[in-house]
Amino acid sequence: MTSSNSPKPEKKITKNTEISKTQKKKTKNAETPKTEKKKTKNAETPKTEKKKTKNAETPKTEKKKNAEIPKIEKKKTKSAEIPLTDGKTKRDREIAKEENKKKTKKPKLSNGTSKQRDEGSKKGVAEGKGEEGKMNVFPMNRIRTMIKGEDPDMRVSQEALLAINNAVEKFLEQFSQEAYAFCVRDRKKCLSYDHLAHVVSKQRRYDFLSDFVPERVKAEDALRERSAAGTGGH
Amino acid sequence: MFNAPASPCGSGRGNHESSEHSPRSYFREQDCFLPIANISCIMKKMLPSNRKIAKDAKETLQECVSEFISFVTCEVSDKCQGEKRKTINDDCNRTVTVLKKEEGAFIMLFFHL
Numbered sequence: 001m002t003s004s005n006s007p008k009p010e011k012k013i014t015k016n017t018e019i020s021k022t023q024k025k026k027t028k029n030a031e032t033p034k035t036e037k038k039k040t041k042n043a044e045t046p047k048t049e050k051k052k053t054k055n056a057e058t059p060k061t062e063k064k065k066n067a068e069i070p071k072i073e074k075k076k077t078k079s080a081e082i083p084l085t086d087g088k089t090k091r092d093r094e095i096a097k098e099e100n101k102k103k104t105k106k107p108k109l110s111n112g113t114s115k116q117r118d119e120g121s122k123k124g125v126a127e128g129k130g131e132e133g134k135m136n137v138f139p140m141n142r143i144r145t146m147i148k149g150e151d152p153d154m155r156v157s158q159e160a161l162l163a164i165n166n167a168v169e170k171f172l173e174q175f176s177q178e179a180y181a182f183c184v185r186d187r188k189k190c191l192s193y194d195h196l197a198h199v200v201s202k203q204r205r206y207d208f209l210s211d212f213v214p215e216r217v218k219a220e221d222a223l224r225e226r227s228a229a230g231t232g233g234h
Numbered sequence: 235m236f237n238a239p240a241s242p243c244g245s246g247r248g249n250h251e252s253s254e255h256s257p258r259s260y261f262r263e264q265d266c267f268l269p270i271a272n273i274s275c276i277m278k279k280m281l282p283s284n285r286k287i288a289k290d291a292k293e294t295l296q297e298c299v300s301e302f303i304s305f306v307t308c309e310v311s312d313k314c315q316g317e318k319r320k321t322i323n324d325d326c327n328r329t330v331t332v333l334k335k336e337e338g339a340f341i342m343l344f345f346h347l
Contacts, residue, residue, distance in 0.1 A: 138268045146266060146300060150307040164303060168268070169276060171302050172295065176277040180285070191281065192288040196295065208305045209298050 138165055175199065175206070267296045 140161050147156050147164075175196075182195040193216070200206045200213045274292050281287070 138272055142268060143303060146303050147307050149266065150304050151311045164306060167306065168299055168302060172273060172276045172299065173280050175295065175298065176280045179291075180281050183285070189284070190286045190288050191277075191291050193290045193294055196291055196298075209301055212297050212301050213294055 138168060140165065143168075178203065266300060268299055270296055273299065 143161055143164055144156055176191070178199045179191055179195045182198045183191045186195070193213075197213050197215045200209045201215050270292055273295055274287060277287055277292070277295065
């Protein structure tokens, strides 16, 4: 039992890494033509009902994928190397298509005044992208490496990487939006570190970043605090 | 501020990772951060065209994003250890419930948009 179990996870790991490689290439290839074309954003309001149906559909497809994997594994072991690669490419294409479908429908905040943005983010209503959605913004393998750096024993599935990739994108959008609001208050043209630090100190949801983005303090004040706290301080 | 983790990994996984990157080091500084071009691209989408972003702000956000991923991974890892599971699959939704109690409402937006 135990001996039979050990080789299986290794195979899975190898497959996941290979899939991430191909996705990396796709992302790189996809980015350049998009920047060249400079597509304009179309104003479309996605409906909540559609989202619900999509959310319901995704787990079914995932289950199907899980069911298909062992069959293909068996075939691959029997057949030669070349058809193995063909099978993988097919899988990647299917995954890419589904990703495109999902992303085209995902809403994103439009440019405008800060108030409108805040309202948009709260309500969840925003303009949709053009017909063709982008691939993953960040390289999947990089995110996997960072997660493994945090906990080496943790195994990460493909869906989790996609979810974290999207979450990071949304996090960046919201963070830069709030930083821009402070930038407007200061009436400056350039978004700088002080605005980011101000967001982190003001918003409680960003407390986990307080160690990385502290407010800038003059050396005199810091020395005073240190002397007041004593040598045994922080 | 941000230190690159150098924790050991299994031999099999290490081999696969080493094949993808340079064989000298398992973790390079480049691998601990997401590409800064992608980060600045997303930031520019959220700002008017006449606004500029300082280089230190981009680098700071690079570190913030890395910390965000570590933060989510830790939350999910604690959940998995509590339930003795070793795969991050749909546990991102459980992170939502955990963070909701700690007023992490913005992460709720991420997964339910």
